[in-house]
Amino acid sequence: MLCDLDNVIRFYDLAPLAELERAVGVAEGTTAEVAYAPEVDLPLLLGKITKETWVDSIASALSDQMPLTHARELGMALADAPFRADDVVVAMLRRVRRHMPLVLVTNATLELERDLESMGLADLADHVVSSARVGVAKPDQVIYEIAAERAGVAAHQCLFVDDRWENVEAAVSLGMTGVHYQGSTDLQKLLDFLPSN
Template sequence: MPMSHALPFDAVLCDLDGVIRFYDTAEVTRLEREAGLPEGTTAAIGYAPETDLPLLLGQITRAQWTRTIAQGLGSHVSSSQAQALAHAFAGAGSRADEAVVGLLRQVRERCPLVVVTNAPVWLDDDLAVLGLADLADSVVNSSLVGVAKPHRRIYEIAAEQAGARPDRCLFVDDRQENVDAAREIGMATVLYRAVEDLKAALAPVL
């Protein structure tokens, strides 16, 4: 239910990766060094739109994504190295930023909180492992709704689930193109770089 307009916004829509959740890439980095690859090579292949977007739209499985990453690495390293890197990347563990989680749990006591994320179909399992299954009122997952940020529709879906008009939502994300898209439909926005950015934006309700 929307809050009173005494608050600057009626709902908070928050990205997951790069704001709440962060991946442990140490093993991938170690394998890249062993293979003589520049650090970040695997991520560049794994997150390239042609590799990543089908996963984020629910069109391919984790195994298919992993195979595609290994194929992309195949021209750089041996087959066994490519396989090891792809599996390490696709299966990397993650952690939640407890400072951010704490702020979001506080704000949820005052207004609806919706996580808006480009994520694979197994996201719910990941959130349960991190203890975040109950963090938000709802989760808008690109692979389940069939549209990914920065497409306008995913922001509209998130606002609908929050029960708020887009111009009464605060949207938080670490990617400029996602923030710009939210702003275009009237949302207040925060380009996340550090927890202080979130604290400042949420101060009126906290």
């Protein structure tokens, strides 16, 4: 099983950021819209820049809407947003791993290993394929091929779970079975066939 991390296992609390956005007079979501534009986000996800440089890029992009000090504050609030693991999903994935290899496949930063450790998930998967470590990001087919190889199986033997439809489509195009994740019930349906032990 190949599984995404963010918005499947890990969830961010963006309420403090939204409060700051209201305080400086911009619409909620403005910071994320700028930060996750490919030209700003992709270098971070490919391990080419640090989180600090990413914040600089966010602040620069926002600085035409507000003073640079406010723009930097918003960038930092996003970069340092608190996160948590979904305990229900983690329990399901630990069950999966007792029966088959589990590989996390995630567009992530160079801080991923530290983040997993902070959530108590350093041992969750057999392998972790991070875009920042392999230099390629979903939905590029190469990252799926790397993940299947780490799992030790052919692509057509892989089940791929992700919250982004374009990432699922890319996996399916390689012969994988794809699941567009929208909630833990999507996983539960898949796991009903597994033994309960």
